[in-house]
Amino acid sequence: MTIKPPTPPFTLETATQKVRGAEDAWNRQDPDSVALAYTADSWWRNRTSFVQGREQIIEFLEHKWARELNYRLIKELWAFTETRIAVRYCYESQATTGSWYRSFGNENWEFDQNGLMRWRHSSINDLEIDEADRKFHWELGTPRPPDHPGLSELGL
Template sequence: MSIKPPIPPFTQETAIQKVRAAEDAWNKQEPEKVALAYTPDSRWRNRDTFLLGHDEIVEFLQQKWARELNYRLIKELWTFTDSRIAVRYCYESQSTTGQWYRSYGNENWEFDSNGLMSSRHASINDVEIDEADRKFHWEFGKPRPEGHPGLRDLGL
């Protein structure tokens, strides 16, 4: 059985670690590796899409990153309990037609005793931005560098 530390029950420190690990994984954009953080029967709601299990998660992420180019994400812990974490996040991406977007979202996560996410519920709003208004400028496909401002520091 796979274990994905940190595991519940979460503390402030371990919840922040879990959030940053998720952010780093999504910024690397490797769907198969991202899916390993979820239970094999993980349930997702992402906007108006409902997913069940690794195969659907991988397919969803492949399609997402094929249409949301130059994707860069910052997540921030909102609150937590023993086995649940709520985050707010923001990401910037470019459409296949060249339009830049900043997407604002909230997620609710629930974890099993091995630290794998068993459910994820995401609500997201997209706003068109000009390229000059972008705030996330680290190297594409890499985690956000240490010292790069977070959402609060960026006024988001």
């Protein structure tokens, strides 16, 4: 049985840890590793895509990061209950055409007793930006450095 701490019931501290852990994992852009944070039968709605299970999660993320280049993400805790977490997030990426985008989103997560996410609902809006307007500057494929501002500090 896989356990992915922190586990429910969440506190402010553990919910914040869960959010930062998810952010770090997605910034590493390793679909196989990211998928391990979800139940084997996890269910997602991401924009208008519906994904179920780790195999489909891996496939979804491989396609995502093949078209969203130079991807950097910041997540921020919005609210939580014993087993659920709401997150707001923003990421910057470059399309294969060269255009830059800042994507704003909200996620609702539900976890099982082992700390694995079983439900993920994500709504996202994209804004084309000039490269000079980018705000997320850290080494690609690594977690956001501890001293890099979060969404609230950046006014996003």
